[in-house]
Amino acid sequence: xxxxxxxxxxxxxxxxxxxxxxxxxxxxxxxxxxxxxxxxxxxxxxxxxxxxxxxxxxxxxxxxxxxxxxxxxxxxxxxxxxxxxxxxxxxxxxxxxxxxxxxxxxxxxxxxxxxxxxxxxxxxxxxxxxxxxxxxxxxxxxxxxxxxxxxxxxxxxxxxxxxxxxxxxxxxxxxxxxxxxxxxxxxxxxxxxxxxxxxxxxxxxxxxxxxxxxxxxxxxxxxxxxxxxxxxxxxxxxxxxxxxxxxxxxxxxxxxxxxxxxxxxxxxxxxxxxxxxxxxxxxxxxxxxxxxxxxxxxxxxxxxxxxxxxxxxxxxxxxxxxxxxxxxxxxxxxxxxxxxxxxxxxxxxxxxxxxxxxxxxxxxxxxxxxxxxxxxxxxxxxxxxxxxxxxxxxxxxxxxxxxxxxxxxxxxxxxxxxxxxxxxxxxxxxxxxxxxxxxxxxxxxxxxxxxxxxxxxxxxxxxxxxxxxxx
Numbered sequence: 001x002x003x004x005x006x007x008x009x010x011x012x013x014x015x016x017x018x019x020x021x022x023x024x025x026x027x028x029x030x031x032x033x034x035x036x037x038x039x040x041x042x043x044x045x046x047x048x049x050x051x052x053x054x055x056x057x058x059x060x061x062x063x064x065x066x067x068x069x070x071x072x073x074x075x076x077x078x079x080x081x082x083x084x085x086x087x088x089x090x091x092x093x094x095x096x097x098x099x100x101x102x103x104x105x106x107x108x109x110x111x112x113x114x115x116x117x118x119x120x121x122x123x124x125x126x127x128x129x130x131x132x133x134x135x136x137x138x139x140x141x142x143x144x145x146x147x148x149x150x151x152x153x154x155x156x157x158x159x160x161x162x163x164x165x166x167x168x169x170x171x172x173x174x175x176x177x178x179x180x181x182x183x184x185x186x187x188x189x190x191x192x193x194x195x196x197x198x199x200x201x202x203x204x205x206x207x208x209x210x211x212x213x214x215x216x217x218x219x220x221x222x223x224x225x226x227x228x229x230x231x232x233x234x235x236x237x238x239x240x241x242x243x244x245x246x247x248x249x250x251x252x253x254x255x256x257x258x259x260x261x262x263x264x265x266x267x268x269x270x271x272x273x274x275x276x277x278x279x280x281x282x283x284x285x286x287x288x289x290x291x292x293x294x295x296x297x298x299x300x301x302x303x304x305x306x307x308x309x310x311x312x313x314x315x316x317x318x319x320x321x322x323x324x325x326x327x328x329x330x331x332x333x334x335x336x337x338x339x340x341x342x343x344x345x346x347x348x349x350x351x352x353x354x355x356x357x358x359x360x361x362x363x364x365x366x367x368x369x370x371x372x373x374x375x376x377x378x379x380x381x382x383x384x385x386x387x388x389x390x391x392x393x394x395x396x397x398x399x400x401x402x403x404x405x406x407x408x409x410x411x412x413x414x415x416x417x418x419x420x421x422x423x424x425x426x427x428x429x430x431x432x433x434x435x436x437x438x439x440x441x442x443x444x445x446x447x448x449x450x451x452x453x454x455x456x457x458x459x460x461x462x463x464x465x466x467x468x469x470x471x
Contacts, residue, residue, distance in 0.1 A: 011104070011105040011106045011109065012105060014105065014106075014109040015105040015108060015109050017109075018108065018109045018112045018113075019092050021112070021116075022092070022112070022132055022135055022136065023132060025129065025130065025131055026128070026129060026130075026131040026132060027131070027132055031158065032128045032131075033161075033162035034162065035162065035164065035166060035167055036126065037126050037128065037130050037131075037164075038130070038134045038137055038138065038164040040121075040122045040125065040126065041115070041118055041119070041130065041135075041138045042138060042141060042167050044118040044121060044122070045115065045118060045138060045141070045142055046145075048141040048142045048144065048145030048146075049141045049145075049168040050168075050169075051141075051144065051145035051148060052082070052144060052145070052148060052149050052150060052151055052152055053150075053151050053152070053171045053287070054151070054153075054154050054169065054170045054171060055070055055074075055151065055152070055153045055154070055170055055171065055172045055174065055284075055287055056154050056156070056166075056168060056170030056172070056173050056174070056200045057070070057153065057154065057155045057156065057173075057174040057175075057176065058155075058156040058159070058160045058163075058173070058174070058175055058176070058197045058200050059174070059175050059176025059177055059197065059210065060177060060178050060179045060180075060193070060343070060345060061177055061179065061272070061341075061343070061346045062176035062177060062210070062272060062275070062276045062279075063155050063156070063176050064086075064155060064323065064326075064340075065268075065273060065276045065323040065326055066174060066176050066276045066283075067083060067085050067153050067154075067155045068083070068085070068321065069276060069277050069321050069323075070174070070280040070283050070284060071083045071097070071100065071153045072100070072280075072317050072320055072321050073280060073284040073309075073314070073317045074151055074153070074284055075099060075100055075317075076313050076314075076316060076317035076320070077284070077288075077309070077313065079149075079150040079151055080098070080099055080148075080149045080150045081097075081099055081149055081150065081151055081152070081153065082096075082097070082098055082140070082144035082147065082149040082151070082152035082153070083096075083098075083100070083152070083153045084096060084097075084137070084140040084144075084152065084153070084154045084155060084165070085155045086133065086136075086155060086157050087451050087452070088455070089325045089340075089451060089454060089455030089458060090455050090458065090459060092108070092136075093105065093108045095136055095140070096108065096136070096140045096143055098143065098144070098147055098149065103143060107143065108139075111139040111142055111143050112135075112139060114142060115135070115138050115139055115142055118138075131164075133157045133164055134164045137157075137164040137165055137167075140152075140154075141168070151287070152168075154168055154170070156200065158186070159193075159196045159199070160196055160197040160198060160199040160200040161196050161197075161198075161199025161200075162196075162199070163199075163200075165200075166199060166200055169205070170200060170202060170205055171205055171206070172205060172206050172207075172208060172283050172286045173200045173201045173202065173205050173206070173207045173208070174207075174208045174210075174279055174280075174283045175197060175198070175200075175201075175207065175208070175209050175210060175212070175220055176210045176276065176279065177210050177211060177212060177272075177275075178190055178193055178194045178212055178213065178216040178220075179193075179213070179343065179344075179345035180193065180343070180344075180345070180374070189215070190213050190215045190216050191215035191216065191218070191219050193216070194215065194216035194217075194218075194220055195222075195223070197220075198219055198220050198222075198223035199223070201220070201223050201224050201227060201229050202229065203227040203228050203229065204227075204229065205227075205229045205230070206229065206230040206232060206286040206287075206289075207220065207223075207224045207229050207231050207232070208232045208234075208279055208282045208283045208286060209221075209231060209232065209234065210234045210275060210276075210279050211234045211235055211275065217233075230286075232257055232282050232286060234275060234279060234282075237257060237282070238255055238256050238257050238278055238281070238282040238285075239255050239278065240252055240253070240254055240271075240274045240275065240277075240278050241253045241254065241255050241260075243271065243274050245356070245357065246265060248267050249265060249266050249267035249268050249269060250265075250266050250268070250269070250273075250274060251263065251264065251265055252264045252265075252266055252274055252278075252318075254277070254278050254281055256278075256281050256282060256285050256308065256309070257282050257285040257286060257289070258285045258288075258289065258306055258307065258308040258309065259307075259308025259309070259311075260308075261308075261309075261311055261314050261315070262311075263315065264277075264314065264319075265315070265318060265319050266319075266321060267319065267321065267322070268321065268322070268323055268326070268327070269327045269353045269354075269356075270327060270349065270352065270356065270357065271352065271356070272349045272352075272353065273323070273326070273353075277318065277321065281309075284309065285306075285308075285309060288306055288309065289306040324458070325338055325339065325340045325451060325454035325458060326339060326340055326454075327339045327350065327353055327354070327357075328454075328458070330457065330458060330461040330462045331445075331462070334432055334435040334436060334442075334443065334444070334445055335358075335361075335444045335445070336428070336432070336444075336445040336446075336447065336457075336461060337444060337445070337446050337447070338446075338447045338448070338453075338454045338457040338458055338461070339446060339447070339448040339454060340448070340450065340453070340454040341378075341448050341449070342369065342370065342373060342378075342449060342450045342451065343373060343374060343378065344374055344377035344378055344380070344381050347377075347381035347382050347448070348381040350446075350448060351381060351382060351384070351385040354385060354444070354446065355385060358444055361442060361443060362387040362442075362443040362444070363385050363386045363387060363444050363445075363446050364386065364387060364388050364389075364431045364434045364435050364443050364444070364445050364446070365382055365385075365386040365388070365389045365390065365431075365445075365446050365447075365448065366389075366390045366392060366424070366427045366431045366445065366446070366447040366448070366453075366457075367379075367389050367390070367391055367392065367405065367409070367448060367453075368391075368392045368393050368394040368399055368400075368402075368405070368424060368427075368450065368452075368453040369399070369400050369405065369449040369450055369453075370396065370398040370400065370450055370452075371399065371400040371404075372398060373450075375400060375405065375408055376408060376411075376412070379408060379409055379412040379413070380412055383412050383413055386413070386417070386446075387417065387434075387443060388413075388417045388418070388419060388431075389409050389413055389419070390420065390421060390427040390428075390430050390431045391403075391405040391406035391409050391418065391420045391421075391427075392405075392420070392421050392422065392423065392424050392426070392427035393405075393422060393423070394449070394450060394452045394453045394456050396450070396452040399450075399452070401422075402420045402421060402422045402427075403420060403422075406418055406419075406420035419434075424447075424453070424456050424457065424460065425460050428445070428447060428457065428460065428461070431445045432445055
């Protein structure tokens with residue numbers, strides 16, 4: 001590192017210094033739409049994004065869960081995996097995983113040291129400096145190339161066409177459900193947003209498309225036709241064929257692209273996670289077909305079609321899937337869930353999953369949101385399910401102040417159902433008190449509103465470290 005950031009031999013101190021330097025850059029929500037900066041960075045690094053095949057994932061909601069599920073299935077097949085997701089819950093290291101685990105503090109700092117000399121060169125040559133997210137993108141590709149991994153699962157930061165991850169050409173492009181979010185950057189209609197996200201669909205790729213609003217599907221199919229990509233659609237080419245509640249999750253049957261997979265236990269709540277899992281399975285099937293890599297010992301398939309994945313392997317991978325911060329149980333008495341829903345569509349999905357999985361239990365919501373979101377829309381989706389809401393803030397500088405959020409909440413919930421606490425820990429204490437009081441005996445506490453809120457709550461309630469994928 002440069003002067004003032006010398007290697008100290010203390011991994012924690014080095015990590016803090018590296019994070020400080022990265023955070024000093026333009027934040028990831030400050031968008032200057034071009035791939036010129038990150039293309040120049042990856043060129044100087046030797047184009048590490050081309051070192052292995054890529055499964056590229058975009059959408060409005062469900063991206064991180066689908067990415068984690070996809071990576072788990074690939075790893076179960078014996079492949080060495082890279083996983084790049086955002087944002088992180090607790091530690092920046094979570095964004096770059098190898099074989100299901102966040103890279104170590106030493107490796108994260110080392111990756112930054114390797115790319116740092118090139119950051120100055122790019123900054124000097126471009127009208128706008130590299131951003132926080134562009135630097136992390138370059139670091140992730142460099143780590144995956146150096147490892148090396150067999151396949152990288154890459155989640156976009158925002159959108160698709162101009163997202164810095166789009167310097168990679170995905171063999172498979174996955175588009176999770178599209179809805180209105182980041183309208184100031186991506187467009188003010190679902191069709192415009194889908195058209196931007198469709199930019200990750202590359203010539204010759206397979207596009208795995210989740211169920212979409214008609215306008216979104218039209219935009220995605222139009223892009224696939226323009227570039228000659230194959231298409232696999234949820235509900236047409238693959239689907240969840242049965243779903244039943246189970247302790248701690250659900251049991252599924254899925255019709256995949258290559259075969260039928262039955263009696264799959266998924267330890268996650270909600271129909272949306274079943275859909276995410278189906279998309280992940282289809283993505284891995286498409287990837288397997290593209291590489292023509294059948295399972296060891298599998299019989300040949302008719303007409304040259306690749307064989308289905310091994311059913312037991314798929315079942316074992318599903319049972320190992322996790323999605324930290326997504327309707328995650330972090331305390332039992334009272335039951336406390338943390339969830340990263342941060343837009344109206346995401347909150348509607350969360351509410352539906354809570355109702356289905358936890359029945360008639362009343363919900364005390366702890367809500368902290370970013371001020372630039374559709375806060376009124378989030379509140380309207382939450383209101384029918386919540387007996388009360390405690391408005392608060394999180395650790396992000398973008399967090400809406402608790403007083404302002406409480407005022408908006410009163411317009412939706414009425415004054416008697418709204419409480420406020422400036423700090424998240426105090427808000428959780430208020431909510432757990434309400435859950436144990438006569439207002440709603442045995443109620444569930446749901447801490448939600450953003451990924452930052454979910455991460456802060458995990459730290460407070462479970463002392464959780466970096467969120468990785470289980471082995």
